[in-house]
Protein backbone atom coordinates (compact mmCIF):
# COMPACT_ATOMS: atom_id res chain seq x y z
CA UNK A 1 0.00 0.00 0.00
CA UNK A 2 1.14 3.59 -0.56
CA UNK A 3 1.09 6.38 2.03
CA UNK A 4 -2.37 7.54 0.94
CA UNK A 5 -3.81 4.05 1.35
CA UNK A 6 -2.24 3.40 4.75
CA UNK A 7 -3.20 6.86 5.98
CA UNK A 8 -6.79 6.18 4.95
CA UNK A 9 -6.68 2.81 6.69
CA UNK A 10 -5.46 4.41 9.92
CA UNK A 11 -8.09 7.17 9.65
CA UNK A 12 -10.72 4.41 9.41
CA UNK A 13 -9.33 2.73 12.54
CA UNK A 14 -9.69 6.06 14.39
CA UNK A 15 -13.19 6.69 13.00
CA UNK A 16 -14.38 3.20 14.01
CA UNK A 17 -12.94 3.56 17.52
CA UNK A 18 -14.59 6.98 17.83
CA UNK A 19 -17.93 5.33 17.06
CA UNK A 20 -17.37 2.67 19.71
CA UNK A 21 -16.29 4.93 22.57
CA UNK A 22 -17.89 7.80 24.45
CA UNK A 23 -14.44 9.36 24.82
CA UNK A 24 -11.52 8.45 22.56
CA UNK A 25 -8.02 9.44 23.67
CA UNK A 26 -5.64 9.74 20.72
CA UNK A 27 -1.94 10.59 20.98
CA UNK A 28 -0.25 11.62 17.74
CA UNK A 29 3.38 11.90 16.68
CA UNK A 30 5.00 14.58 14.59
CA UNK A 31 7.33 14.44 11.62
CA UNK A 32 6.26 14.28 7.99
CA UNK A 33 4.72 10.80 7.72
CA UNK A 34 1.47 11.60 9.58
CA UNK A 35 0.81 14.74 7.50
CA UNK A 36 -1.25 12.82 4.95
CA UNK A 37 -3.24 11.24 7.77
CA UNK A 38 -3.89 14.66 9.32
CA UNK A 39 -5.29 15.92 6.00
CA UNK A 40 -7.52 12.85 5.70
CA UNK A 41 -8.75 13.21 9.29
CA UNK A 42 -9.70 16.82 8.49
CA UNK A 43 -12.21 15.42 5.99
CA UNK A 44 -13.34 12.35 7.96
CA UNK A 45 -16.84 12.53 9.50
CA UNK A 46 -16.00 11.96 13.17
CA UNK A 47 -17.82 13.38 16.20
CA UNK A 48 -14.73 15.24 17.41
CA UNK A 49 -16.43 16.32 20.62
CA UNK A 50 -15.80 12.71 21.76
CA UNK A 51 -12.09 12.80 20.89
CA UNK A 52 -9.24 14.15 23.03
CA UNK A 53 -6.00 14.73 21.13
CA UNK A 54 -2.62 14.47 22.84
CA UNK A 55 0.98 14.47 21.61
CA UNK A 56 3.54 11.70 21.77
CA UNK A 57 6.35 14.22 21.64
CA UNK A 58 7.15 17.82 20.83
CA UNK A 59 10.16 19.78 19.85
CA UNK A 60 10.95 22.52 22.37
CA UNK A 61 10.42 25.27 19.79
CA UNK A 62 7.80 28.05 19.65
CA UNK A 63 4.31 26.94 18.73
CA UNK A 64 4.53 28.98 15.50
CA UNK A 65 7.78 27.32 14.44
CA UNK A 66 7.61 25.15 11.33
CA UNK A 67 9.13 22.39 13.50
CA UNK A 68 6.38 22.39 16.13
CA UNK A 69 4.38 19.14 15.97
CA UNK A 70 1.20 20.68 17.38
CA UNK A 71 1.48 23.56 14.91
CA UNK A 72 1.63 21.21 11.94
CA UNK A 73 -1.32 19.15 13.20
CA UNK A 74 -3.30 22.34 13.79
CA UNK A 75 -2.53 23.64 10.29
CA UNK A 76 -3.49 20.42 8.47
CA UNK A 77 -6.23 19.02 10.70
CA UNK A 78 -7.31 20.62 13.95
CA UNK A 79 -8.02 24.04 12.42
CA UNK A 80 -10.36 22.34 9.94
CA UNK A 81 -12.58 20.33 12.29
CA UNK A 82 -15.18 21.15 14.91
CA UNK A 83 -13.31 20.08 18.05
CA UNK A 84 -13.71 21.76 21.45
CA UNK A 85 -10.46 23.60 22.32
CA UNK A 86 -10.39 21.81 25.69
CA UNK A 87 -10.07 18.52 23.79
CA UNK A 88 -6.69 19.55 22.40
CA UNK A 89 -3.88 18.83 24.85
CA UNK A 90 -0.66 20.22 23.38
CA UNK A 91 2.75 20.15 25.06
CA UNK A 92 3.35 23.76 26.02
CA UNK A 93 6.70 24.91 24.64
CA UNK A 94 6.27 28.43 25.98
CA UNK A 95 7.34 27.15 29.39
CA UNK A 96 10.68 28.38 30.71
CA UNK A 97 12.44 25.08 29.95
CA UNK A 98 11.90 21.70 28.34
CA UNK A 99 12.02 20.14 31.82
CA UNK A 100 9.20 22.43 33.00
CA UNK A 101 7.22 21.66 29.85
CA UNK A 102 7.58 17.93 30.50
CA UNK A 103 6.50 18.31 34.14
CA UNK A 104 3.54 20.45 33.07
CA UNK A 105 2.43 17.81 30.56
CA UNK A 106 2.83 15.00 33.05
CA UNK A 107 0.54 16.92 35.42
CA UNK A 108 -1.97 17.47 32.60
CA UNK A 109 -2.01 13.76 31.81
CA UNK A 110 -2.37 12.81 35.50
CA UNK A 111 -5.24 15.27 35.80
CA UNK A 112 -7.00 13.77 32.79
CA UNK A 113 -6.38 10.04 33.33
CA UNK A 114 -6.31 10.20 37.17
CA UNK A 115 -3.44 7.67 37.12
CA UNK A 116 0.36 8.06 37.19
CA UNK A 117 0.57 6.63 33.66
CA UNK A 118 -1.82 7.70 30.87
CA UNK A 119 -3.74 4.94 29.09
CA UNK A 120 -4.40 6.28 25.61
CA UNK A 121 -6.86 4.38 23.42
CA UNK A 122 -4.67 4.92 20.36
CA UNK A 123 -1.06 6.09 20.07
CA UNK A 124 0.16 6.93 16.57
CA UNK A 125 3.90 6.51 16.17
CA UNK A 126 6.51 7.02 13.50
CA UNK A 127 10.06 5.78 13.22
CA UNK A 128 13.11 7.77 12.24
CA UNK A 129 15.90 6.59 9.97
CA UNK A 130 17.89 5.87 13.13
CA UNK A 131 15.10 3.71 14.54
CA UNK A 132 13.90 6.25 17.12
CA UNK A 133 10.25 6.64 17.92
CA UNK A 134 8.63 9.48 19.80
CA UNK A 135 11.73 11.37 20.90
CA UNK A 136 13.39 8.23 22.25
CA UNK A 137 16.66 8.08 20.39
CA UNK A 138 19.28 5.32 20.13
CA UNK A 139 21.71 5.34 23.05
CA UNK A 140 19.65 7.78 25.09
CA UNK A 141 19.22 7.18 28.84
CA UNK A 142 15.55 8.06 28.18
CA UNK A 143 15.16 4.58 26.68
CA UNK A 144 15.48 3.15 30.18
CA UNK A 145 13.04 5.47 31.98
CA UNK A 146 10.83 3.18 34.01
CA UNK A 147 8.66 5.52 36.11
CA UNK A 148 7.99 8.89 34.50
CA UNK A 149 5.29 9.28 31.85
CA UNK A 150 6.81 12.40 30.25
CA UNK A 151 10.42 13.56 30.19
CA UNK A 152 12.57 16.07 28.36
CA UNK A 153 15.57 14.95 26.31
CA UNK A 154 18.52 16.84 24.83
CA UNK A 155 18.56 17.79 21.17
CA UNK A 156 19.20 14.68 19.09
CA UNK A 157 22.30 14.38 16.94
CA UNK A 158 20.66 11.93 14.52
CA UNK A 159 17.44 13.77 13.68
CA UNK A 160 16.36 17.27 12.84
CA UNK A 161 15.59 19.77 14.21
CA UNK A 162 18.41 19.91 16.72
CA UNK A 163 16.08 21.04 19.49
CA UNK A 164 15.40 19.70 22.95
CA UNK A 165 12.34 17.48 23.00
CA UNK A 166 9.50 16.59 25.34
CA UNK A 167 8.43 12.97 24.97
CA UNK A 168 6.21 10.24 26.31
CA UNK A 169 8.29 7.41 27.76
CA UNK A 170 7.98 3.72 26.92
CA UNK A 171 5.99 3.03 30.13
CA UNK A 172 3.44 5.63 28.97
CA UNK A 173 3.39 4.44 25.35
CA UNK A 174 3.18 0.77 26.30
CA UNK A 175 0.33 1.45 28.74
CA UNK A 176 -1.86 2.34 25.74
CA UNK A 177 -4.51 0.08 24.25
CA UNK A 178 -3.43 0.40 20.61
CA UNK A 179 0.04 1.40 19.38
CA UNK A 180 0.01 2.06 15.64
CA UNK A 181 3.15 2.75 13.60
CA UNK A 182 2.83 4.55 10.30
CA UNK A 183 6.06 3.94 8.42
CA UNK A 184 6.95 4.95 4.89
CA UNK A 185 9.90 4.10 2.66
CA UNK A 186 11.96 1.08 1.69
CA UNK A 187 14.77 1.76 4.20
CA UNK A 188 12.43 1.97 7.15
CA UNK A 189 10.40 -0.96 5.84
CA UNK A 190 13.59 -3.06 5.88
CA UNK A 191 14.37 -1.86 9.42
CA UNK A 192 11.04 -3.20 10.66
CA UNK A 193 12.30 -6.72 9.88
CA UNK A 194 14.82 -6.22 12.71
CA UNK A 195 12.72 -3.78 14.70
CA UNK A 196 14.03 -5.06 18.05
CA UNK A 197 17.46 -3.66 17.17
CA UNK A 198 15.98 -0.15 17.43
CA UNK A 199 14.24 1.95 20.09
CA UNK A 200 11.00 1.58 18.09
CA UNK A 201 11.21 -2.14 18.89
CA UNK A 202 10.56 -1.40 22.57
CA UNK A 203 6.92 -0.56 21.76
CA UNK A 204 5.08 -3.75 22.70
CA UNK A 205 2.25 -5.34 20.70
CA UNK A 206 2.36 -2.63 18.05
CA UNK A 207 0.52 -2.63 14.74
CA UNK A 208 2.47 -1.58 11.65
CA UNK A 209 1.04 0.26 8.69
CA UNK A 210 3.93 0.32 6.23
CA UNK A 211 3.93 2.16 2.90
CA UNK A 212 6.43 0.98 0.34
Ligand code: 6PG
Nearest residue numbers: 029030031032033126127128134
Ligand atom coordinates in the same frame (compact mmCIF):
# COMPACT_ATOMS: atom_id res chain seq x y z
C1 6PG B 1 9.02 13.80 15.80
C2 6PG B 1 8.27 12.52 15.77
C3 6PG B 1 9.22 11.40 15.45
C4 6PG B 1 8.82 10.90 14.09
C5 6PG B 1 9.98 10.23 13.42
C6 6PG B 1 9.65 9.92 11.97
O1 6PG B 1 8.67 14.68 16.59
O2 6PG B 1 9.91 13.94 14.94
O3 6PG B 1 7.40 12.29 16.74
O4 6PG B 1 9.25 10.36 16.36
O5 6PG B 1 7.72 10.03 14.20
O6 6PG B 1 11.09 11.12 13.47
O7 6PG B 1 9.51 11.15 11.32
P1 6PG B 1 9.10 11.21 9.75
O8 6PG B 1 7.71 10.73 9.70
O9 6PG B 1 9.26 12.66 9.40
O10 6PG B 1 10.06 10.30 9.04
